[in-house]
Amino acid sequence: MIPRYTREEMARVWTDRARFQAWLEVELSVLEELEARGTAEAGSARLVRERVHLDPARIDEIEAVTHHDVISFLTHVEEQAGEAARHLHFGLTSSDVLDTALALQLREGVEVLAGSIDGVLTELRALAQTHKRVPVMGRTHGIHAEPITIGLKFARFWADLKRARDQVLTAALLNRVGKLSGAVGAFSILDAGLEARALARLKLVPDVSATQVISRDRHAALLSAMSILASVAERIALEIRHSQRTEVGEMSEAFGKGQKGSSAMPHKRNPIRTENITGLARLVRRNAHAALEDIALWHERDISHSSVERVILPESFILLDFLLNRLAGVLRTLVVDADACRRNVEASRGLYASQKILSMLIESGMARQEAYDAVRAISLATWQQGGQFVERALAVPAIVARLGEPAIRASLGLDGFLAHLDVLYDRIFAG
Numbered sequence: 001m002i003p004r005y006t007r008e009e010m011a012r013v014w015t016d017r018a019r020f021q022a023w024l025e026v027e028l029s030v031l032e033e034l035e036a037r038g039t040a041e042a043g044s045a046r047l048v049r050e051r052v053h054l055d056p057a058r059i060d061e062i063e064a065v066t067h068h069d070v071i072s073f074l075t076h077v078e079e080q081a082g083e084a085a086r087h088l089h090f091g092l093t094s095s096d097v098l099d100t101a102l103a104l105q106l107r108e109g110v111e112v113l114a115g116s117i118d119g120v121l122t123e124l125r126a127l128a129q130t131h132k133r134v135p136v137m138g139r140t141h142g143i144h145a146e147p148i149t150i151g152l153k154f155a156r157f158w159a160d161l162k163r164a165r166d167q168v169l170t171a172a173l174l175n176r177v178g179k180l181s182g183a184v185g186a187f188s189i190l191d192a193g194l195e196a197r198a199l200a201r202l203k204l205v206p207d208v209s210a211t212q213v214i215s216r217d218r219h220a221a222l223l224s225a226m227s228i229l230a231s232v233a234e235r236i237a238l239e240i241r242h243s244q245r246t247e248v249g250e251m252s253e254a255f256g257k258g259q260k261g262s263s264a265m266p267h268k269r270n271p272i273r274t275e276n277i278t279g280l281a282r283l284v285r286r287n288a289h290a291a292l293e294d295i296a297l298w299h300e301r302d303i304s305h306s307s308v309e310r311v312i313l314p315e316s317f318i319l320l321d322f323l324l325n326r327l328a329g330v331l332r333t334l335v336v337d338a339d340a341c342r343r344n345v346e347a348s349r350g351l352y353a354s355q356k357i358l359s360m361l362i363e364s365g366m367a368r369q370e371a372y373d374a375v376r377a378i379s380l381a382t383w384q385q386g387g388q389f390v391e392r393a394l395a396v397p398a399i400v401a402r403l404g405e406p407a408i409r410a411s412l413g414l415d416g417f418l419a420h421l422d423v424l425y426d427r428i429f430a431g
Helices: 008-014 016-036 044-051 056-066 069-085 094-130 150-173 192-201 217-243 272-293 304-332 338-347 351-363 368-385 389-394 397-403 405-410 421-430
Strands: 135-140 143-149
Touching: 008 016, 008 094, 008 304, 016 044, 016 056, 016 069, 016 094, 016 192, 044 069, 056 069, 069 094, 094 150, 094 217, 094 304, 135 338, 143 150, 143 338, 143 351, 150 217, 150 421, 217 272, 217 304, 272 304, 351 368, 351 389, 351 397, 368 389, 389 397, 389 405, 397 405
Parallel strands: none
Antiparallel strands: 135 143
């Protein structure tokens, strides 16, 4: 990945050194079990640990000759460990090492992701509480609907992101598996008991349906959950982008003292961070599709998935981690303009009260269709000719006779729209 979108904490998980270290841990877990049963000389694993210092450059140098990554790795280890490495890779095939080590990297990557998600959740919850009672116009299809609050928007985003987090963690459990059953997964040299014990050393369990490789639906499930998470993050970013539009102005990204928005127009203040989040989320979703394509392999294995995973796994983790931390930063410094929110509510000219008037007319005994047509006529006149919705309602004697002027004017009151705010918050955060 390019450094622009890479955080060091996540990058460390996907370095060549980290990958080779995971390979070594897998090899040593088996070697220790071979020692325990007397197949390998006692102390072999300890000597390998003491003597081997992984050098990715040297492994690459060997691979330039062998054109085989695992053989090159083993050769590098044997160069340093000597006789102690004699039973390394005993009964294993390359995929045993590659797939089991990948499970270790995925586990570590998810742990980093979980921390990044929690950072966003913290900011969302703070915004939900700070702006709990700041009214804003709710919109459907981008059109004014009925008032809610800025805080409620963020409370709902918090619930969505928490659910997406849970989906990622659940999918991660599917990948807490390894495979040490040899060529085509039939235990021709080792046995299932040794596999289970060696994997337990790594805090993994066997993939019971493994062939020569771990089943790729596990990885696809994780990347699919990660793509949902990215999409939820994008949804939050999209709300901020819309709200920063000049004619809306309800929320905006913070603008640094020295920041500049356009090379041509000095006045510009653009939502560049949330736009960046939108773009990165597209890449994460693209990679989930590639992971789904990797499920179907020939017979007990082929390597059509290998080249894909070398790209999509580190890339997805790195991009998702970056966009989550970028989103947390945007939320932490988010500017909310309560006055603009109020002006936009008022710009509806009272049309948001249409359902209130409709319901009141039905409760007064008017037939629903008759009531709907009466309110619709007033609403269309307000849209097309201007003026205030309530004033037009007051000009219809049949409506005034049924409801009375005080009740009609009271329909505009925001308290009636926000009366259940505490209930909504309790359902979201207590749940």
